[in-house]
Amino acid sequence: MAMNHVTALECTICGKEYDPDQIIYTCSEHEDVKGILEVKYDYDIIHDNFNVDLDGDIRSQWKYESFLPVHDDAVPVTLNEGGTDLFDAPNLSDELGVTILVKDDGRNPTGCFKDRASSIAVTKAKHAGRDIITCASTGNAAASLSGYAARGGLDCRIFVPGDAPAGKLAQPLVYGADVLAVNGSYDEAYDLSVTVTDEYGWYNRNAAINPFQVEGKRTVGHELAEQSRVRGEIPDWFVFSMGDGCTIAGAWKGFREFYDLDYVEDTPKMLGVQAEGASAIHDTFHDHDDVDEIANTLADSIAVGRPRNIIKACRALEESGGTSVTVTDEEILKAEKLLGSSEGIYSEPAGATPVAGVRKCLEEGIIESDETVVVTSTGFGLKDTESAKQATSDVQHIDPDLSEVQKLYGNAEAMATDD
Structure with a gap:
């Protein structure tokens, strides 16, 4: 049993190191779980063990197993997550006036990006002999973890805010999880999940504090590096x-690793996009004084008032030479419709938020029209059909008669004559 390529868990605030073989979530030197830990690696070992062809053939994220913080004898719990396509988006490019590519992670097994982290969480929990796993979630992580817990034969107990979308809660129930809807916000559900973890000793998958979850998410950076190569x-x-903040942090870490190992020759700038009603990372990055801890946005997957990975996210923006912007809920809904109607990619609001961010950055001159942009859609649209209804026009009800269609589209014979 070995995990020799993982050297330590290091506090992002004070630098204190911990044994990576123990189950620990945050640094003990800081209150209110603020001491988020970073997984540190021996990249010489990783490079020596990484004997794969970077040819774009990515069946799952486990192609990068040499980079993942799991023991040699751990059996991966997987549903073939990752390996999502990077699509050319010519119609969207024409609409926005810049070359766009779309990484569609809504095609993951449970319909969201978080499957990359859940696979790691359940693999780690099962290898550690834990039989119950938990997390707090606005919906996607709940569904994702529940599916992987079922795959791994673990019991799953989920804490969600009371207003989580019904469609997202149906999934974990089908997967057999206990779903506990907390009468409060996501942050209150999160706090309760941490308290319960301390009380019962359940394995906690919360990407906000579990240091290994970002490491699963960073495989999207590996994939984007390989696909770009x-x-x-x-x-x-x-x-x-x-x-x-852990998604953009993970993506940057993964891509930067491939650059540092000379697998790719350059790095991109990272652009983080937040909803105006949940903008704590953006406000911190731009040194705003009025950081609001109350989340208010229809994009429930990013409705986080007190982000725990602000340090990692801001570091990704700064190191990459990137930046962040905020967009309104109205702009997010327009982006959801645009992405679907132009490219046939159905994203939930949080998944379409990057498109809204690109449009804003083009208007403000942050992104130039001759640049190339990759947007990652993190969740499938059927996760939140109510928001989709707000983004589109209503269904048109007609009688079963040809004349009803003619009222809408004209007479077919006349149209043929006009052609």
Whole structure:
């Protein structure tokens, strides 16, 4: 049993190190779980063990197992997450006036990006002999973890805010999880999940504090690096929506690792996009004084008032030479409709938020029209159909008669004559 390529868990605030073989969530030197830990690696060992072809053939994120913080004898709990396509988006590019590529992570097994982290969580929990796993979630992590817990044969207990979308709660129930809807916000559900973890000793998957969850998410950076390498060009910008901050942090860490190991020749700038009603990371990055801890946005997947990974997210923005912007809920809904109607990609609001961010950055001159941009859609649209209804027009009800269609589209014979 060995995990020799993982050297330590290091506090992002004070630098104190911990044994990576123990189950620990945050640094003991800081109150209110603020001492978020970073997984540190021996990259010489990783490089020696990483014997794969970077040819764009990515069946799952476990192609990068040499980079993942799991023991040699751990059996991966997987549903073939990762390996999502990087699509050319010519219609969206024409609409926005810039070259756009779309990484569609809504195609993961449970319909969201978080499957990358859940696979790691359940693998780690099962290897550690834990039989119950938990997390707090606005919906996607709940569904994701529940599916992987079922796959791994673990009991799963989920804490969600009372207003979580019904569609997202149906999934974990089908997967057999206990779903506990907390009468309060996501942050209150999160706090309760941490308290319960301390009380019962359940394994906690919360990406906000579990240091190994970001490591699963960073495989999207590995994939984007490999896919960019095959295409022969590193895009100028990678764009992610931000809630807690661990997704953009993980993506940057993964891509930077491939750059540091000389697998790719350049790095992109990272653009983080937040909803105006949940903008704590953006406000911190731009040194705003009025950081609001109350989340108010229809994009529930990024409705986080007190992000725990602000340090990691801001570091990704700064190190990459990138930046962050905020967008309104109205702009998010327009982006959801635009992405679907232009490219046939159905994203939930948080998944379409990067498109809204790109449009804003083009208007403000942050992104230039001759640059290339990759947006990552993090969740499938059927996760939140109510928001989709707000983004589109109503269904048109007609009688079963040809004349009803003619009222809408004209007479077919006349139209043929006009042609």
